[in-house]
Amino acid sequence: xxxxxxxxxxxxxxxxxxxxxxxxxxxxxxxxxxxxxxxxxxxxxxxxxxxxxxxxxxxxxxxxxxxxxxxxxxxxxxxxxxxxxxxxxxxxxxxxxxxxxxxxxxxxxxxxxxxxxxxxxxxxxxxxxxxxxxxxxxxxxxxxxxxxxxxxxxxxxxxxxxxxxxxxxxxxxxxxxxxxxxxxxxxxxxxxxxxxxxxxxxxxxxxxxxxxxxxxxxxxxxxxxxxxxxxxxxxxxxxxxxxxxxxxxxxxxxxxxxxxxxxxxxxxxxxxxxxxxxxxxxxxxxxxxxxxxxxxxxxxxxxxxxxxxxxxxxxxxxxxxxxxxxxxxxxxxxxxxxxxxxxxxxxxxxxxxxxxxxxxxxxxxxxxxxxxxxxxxxxxxxxxxxxxxxxxxxxxxxxxxxxxxxxxxxxxxxxxxxxxxxxxxxxxxxxxxxxxxxxxxxxxxx
Numbered sequence: 001x002x003x004x005x006x007x008x009x010x011x012x013x014x015x016x017x018x019x020x021x022x023x024x025x026x027x028x029x030x031x032x033x034x035x036x037x038x039x040x041x042x043x044x045x046x047x048x049x050x051x052x053x054x055x056x057x058x059x060x061x062x063x064x065x066x067x068x069x070x071x072x073x074x075x076x077x078x079x080x081x082x083x084x085x086x087x088x089x090x091x092x093x094x095x096x097x098x099x100x101x102x103x104x105x106x107x108x109x110x111x112x113x114x115x116x117x118x119x120x121x122x123x124x125x126x127x128x129x130x131x132x133x134x135x136x137x138x139x140x141x142x143x144x145x146x147x148x149x150x151x152x153x154x155x156x157x158x159x160x161x162x163x164x165x166x167x168x169x170x171x172x173x174x175x176x177x178x179x180x181x182x183x184x185x186x187x188x189x190x191x192x193x194x195x196x197x198x199x200x201x202x203x204x205x206x207x208x209x210x211x212x213x214x215x216x217x218x219x220x221x222x223x224x225x226x227x228x229x230x231x232x233x234x235x236x237x238x239x240x241x242x243x244x245x246x247x248x249x250x251x252x253x254x255x256x257x258x259x260x261x262x263x264x265x266x267x268x269x270x271x272x273x274x275x276x277x278x279x280x281x282x283x284x285x286x287x288x289x290x291x292x293x294x295x296x297x298x299x300x301x302x303x304x305x306x307x308x309x310x311x312x313x314x315x316x317x318x319x320x321x322x323x324x325x326x327x328x329x330x331x332x333x334x335x336x337x338x339x340x341x342x343x344x345x346x347x348x349x350x351x352x353x354x355x356x357x358x359x360x361x362x363x364x365x366x367x368x369x370x371x372x373x374x375x376x377x378x379x380x381x382x383x384x385x386x387x388x389x390x391x392x393x394x395x396x397x398x399x400x401x402x403x404x405x406x407x408x409x410x411x412x413x414x415x416x417x418x419x420x421x422x423x424x425x426x427x428x429x430x431x432x433x434x435x436x437x438x439x440x441x442x443x444x445x446x
Contacts, residue, residue, distance in 0.1 A: 006251055007288045009038035010083070014076055014289060023060075023071040032057050035079065042251030043220050044086070048259075052082050080285060087281040088258030091238065093265055095124045097180045099206050102240075103199055103230060104214035106187035109242035111140050113214045113268060114184040115147035116276035117240075120266075121180050122153065129154035129179040131171040133164040133202055134186040144184055151273065154179060164198055165205040172206070181206070191226065196233045203234060210237045213262065217244045217253040224256025231262045238265035241279070245270045325382035327414055328374040369402055370410050376400040385414060 013034045020027045032053045039049040056078055065074035100117065104110040111134070118128040130148045132155070134140040141157045148155035156171040168183055175181060185202055188195040203211065213230045215223045227239055239262045244250050257264055264279045374382065376399035381388050388396070388411060397404045 006038055006042040009034070009041070010079075010289055013038070013079065017072055017075055020072070023075060028057060028060055028075075031075070031079075039251060043253075044251040044255045045221055048086060048255055052086060056082050080289060083288070084281050084285045086255050086258060087284065088263050090280050090282060091263040091265065093210075093238070093278065095121070095126060097126055097178050098209035100180070100182045100210045100212060101199075101203055101206055101208040102182065102184055102212055102214055103234065103236075104185075104187050105191070105226065106189050108187065108214045108216045109268065110187060110214040111143050111184050112147065113240055113242055113266075113276075114144060114182050115151050116268060116273050117266070118148070118151050118153050118180075118182055119273045120276055121182075122151065126180050127153070127178065129156065129171065129175040129181050131155075131168060131181060131183040132157035133167050133183050135162050135164050135167070136186045140184065140186075147273075163201075165201040168202055168205045183208075191229050191233075199234050210265075211235060212237065212265065213239045215239060215241055215253065215257065217241050217250045220252035221256045223253040224260045227257045227260035227262045231260060236262040238263050240264075240266040240268065242268035244268060245275070323383050324374055324377065324385050324414055325379075327417065328371065328382065369400075369406055370413070372400045373397075373402055373407055373410050385411060 013031055016034070017023065017027070017031060035056065036049050036053050039052065040046065059078045059082075060075050063074075063078075065071055069077075102110055102114055102117075114130055118130055121128045128151070130144055130151075130153055132141040132144045134144075138159065141159060145155055145157060154175060156167070156174055158167050158170060161167050161170075164185060171183075172181065183202065183206055185199060186195070211234055213227055213236050215226060217223070219226065223241070227236065230236055239257050239260075241250075241253055241257065241264055244267050254264065258281075267277060267279045269275045269277060373396060376396045377388075381392065381396070388407075393404050393407045393411075397407050400407075
């Protein structure tokens with residue numbers, strides 16, 4: 001997860017509060033020191049960290065808990081609210097065909113981010129056109145063209161033209177009006193007058209709905225100064241922070257940008273085009289503190305290419321008619337929704353679970369093997385696992401490039417999953433609930 005070390009430290013603070021026999025001045029002092037240490041290690045500004053913990057102490061000693069709330073719960077709520085406060089306000093981002101201008105310094109990941117944003121729009125059902133307006137770096141045009149092909153969206157470039165604003169005008173004339181247009185502009189090694197003037201000309205030609213600054217999280221606290229400078233020059237409507245999955249501590253960039261006056265709208269969390277998500281401080285802090293983010297999980301489910309098949313597989317699992325075909329559908333859905341580690345961070349309580357990377361990698365690899373094995377099965381085998389005997393096991397193993405014991409392991413896993421689901425619906429009350437929820441899905445007979 002993004003800022004994993006900060007999350008672990010803050011979850012440790014919450015556990016200390018939960019385990020404490022009483023919430024007194026001594027415990028409050030320990031909590032304040034632990035929060036300060038965690039924020040400073042995450043590269044959050046020193047003064048910002050001190051101010052935050054000062055507010056935590058003041059509120060914990062001066063405010064009274066609401067009726068029915070314990071002092072422990074109230075202290076946890078204060079910590080949540082104060083950390084939430086340093087990350088800026090939630091700013092809605094309307095999903096409709098619009099014009100987006102991307103700006104940024106050289107090497108911040110702007111071109112890749114343009115493609116990620118295009119992918120984000122497409123998953124929401126909006127067609128996109130990418131415009132290569134970086135007239136100073138031919139490689140950027142080639143890169144954006146390749147990424148546009150990978151995303152499957154419209155693309156426009158004019159390698160003979162050296163005026164970025166002219167290229168933008170040509171693209172607008174070519175693209176149909178219902179497309180969302182994303183313009184990738186040139187970067188510089190620093191904020192100079194030429195860069196700002198070119199941006200202003202492009203902005204005048206595009207009339208963007210959003211002017212977004214792309215910043216590398218590795219810039220740390222200096223990201224705030226860059227955001228403020230661009231904001232004053234061209235009037236930013238938001239910021240996209242990239243490379244939050246890398247070695248950067250991240251806290252400095254997040255907190256500094258949030259105080260610059262330009263809201264953080266998106267964060268890049270990996271190298272793949274789908275490693276890109278809306279930044280909403282409320283959800284982000286919930287995941288950071290181990291409280292989960294069910295809403296984002298549900299949104300990822302909505303983006304599945306075959307959501308109906310996934311829903312049917314879930315219904316069959318709970319109604320006792322679960323087949324290997326259904327299990328293959330579920331594994332494919334998990335693969336689309338992202339790595340196991342990222343999905344776990346969205347479930348309340350699981351983001352703080354002590355599961356090492358090696359175990360997660362092994363789980364991910366096992367799921368990939370299972371999918372390969374099921375891809376080598378016939379329709380009859382997927383719909384009726386009982387026909388799979390020794391000869392079929394060896395054929396499936398050869399076809400999937402796996403060992404026979406891996407095929408047997410899959411069948412064992414399938415059978416245990418099916419039996420566990422059957423056990424869940426064996427009592428009358430739960431069966432009635434399932435029948436009501438799934439309509440025609442029949443619960444198994446007792």
